[in-house]
């Protein structure tokens with residue numbers, strides 16, 4: 001471990017990364033790919049003589065889309081780098097070594113994307129009357145680069161779940177073109193298109209000022225696109241999950257709001273089926289040009305699609321369980337090789353963390369114990385706060401905690417093994433026992449005050 005450990009207190013690392021990443025995915029997939037593809041399609045329809053109202057709809061939505069994607073979209077994208085780079089530097093470091101080229105090329109694709117988007121927006125007024133074909137070409141070139149950018153990143157994300165024997169094989173192509181790469185590309189593009197269409201549908205149903213015929217035609221176009229995106233998303237998720245190893249898949253139902261919903265294992269599958277039905281119904285009422293029903297359904301459908309994004313990203317990250325990269329590195333950024341070597345020889349972890357100085361602190365043992373917690377558990381548990389470890393351990397004795405530290409992986413298949421010597425384990429036990437005793441004391445006091 002060459003980099004200092006940084007963890008987000010209270011909210012936790014995972015939740016912090018997720019909040020930023022889900023916002024980014026909704027904007028980059030839903031707006032930058034899905035909605036933008038639909039707007040370019042509408043503008044193309046006007047160019048092909050299908051009516052002026054298509055381009056009018058596109059023009060109305062283009063401005064807000066450009067503002068949101070180039071501000072919040074871009075900032076949250078950089079946010080993913082900053083957060084993962086500071087919270088998991090070893091993991092990101094390993095990924096950059098392996099996937100230098102796709103990432104490098106992706107930065108060019110992203111730059112081209114922004115330039116084309118701005119050209120499309122700022123040249124619109126001039127080109128829409130004189131050269132609508134050129135405008136459409138810029139638009140489709142933008143859509144193409146945004147797809148390239150999404151596909152480049154997906155290879156890396158797929159690798160983190162299905163690395164196909166890396167690092168033993170150590171071949172770039174095997175790592176990049178892993179089994180979940182292709183289905184995930186279709187899944188992301190299909191899902192993005194669906195979200196974009198739903199936004200467009202909501203605008204047409206609620207805000208469009210054209211004639212009823214025009215509205216009907218626009219609704220039908222959205223209905224067809226939504227149905228298509230649902231089919232692509234459904235088929236590709238089926239293929240995607242059928243390629244995820246069973247050892248991971250078994251605990252997907254526990255991925256969402258772990259502690260509470262895990263008591264109701266049927267909740268998530270049932271909710272998913274219900275959500276798919278609502279989305280399907282939304283596509284059908286748009287397809288048969290029903291403005292009122294479209295109005296009623298589009299907002300819930302849009303919210304459900306955002307829930308699907310959250311669920312997918314959460315499940316994808318969660319089922320990987322104890323690994324940041326299966327076969328290579330634990331979620332705690334300690335490589336499997338290092339963890340096994342330390343365990344075999346009962347070696348201490350702290351001397352390996354070169355940036356920690358536990359010798360000159362006022363309270364050396366607390367400092368050391370805190371570091372052990374940060375290195376071993378901090379990536380998934382905060383000391384207190386949301387799902388805090390103090391609360392999870394409440395009621396356990398020190399001996400119980402010590403025993404638990406030896407069997408974390410058997411306690412839950414998604415936890416990493418404790419890494420460190422026997423003395424370090426005792427040190428961490430004492431620290432955890434103190435945390436949970438403080439928690440119990442606080443909650444008893446709160447109960448008495450009530």
Ligand code: HEC
Nearest residue numbers: 258259321322331332376377380392393412414415416418
């Ligand atoms: C890779 C992520 C990860 C790491 C690292 C991790 N845990 Fe967990 N832990 C979890 C998850 C997920 C749960 C289940 C949470 C739930 O059910 O709400 C959990 C649950 C627990 C529970 C409750 C178990 C129960 O049966 O109620 C305890 C106690 C716990 N962890 C302690 C630890 C300690 C101590 C460490 C460090 C040595 C650690 N964990 C490291 C992910 C992790």
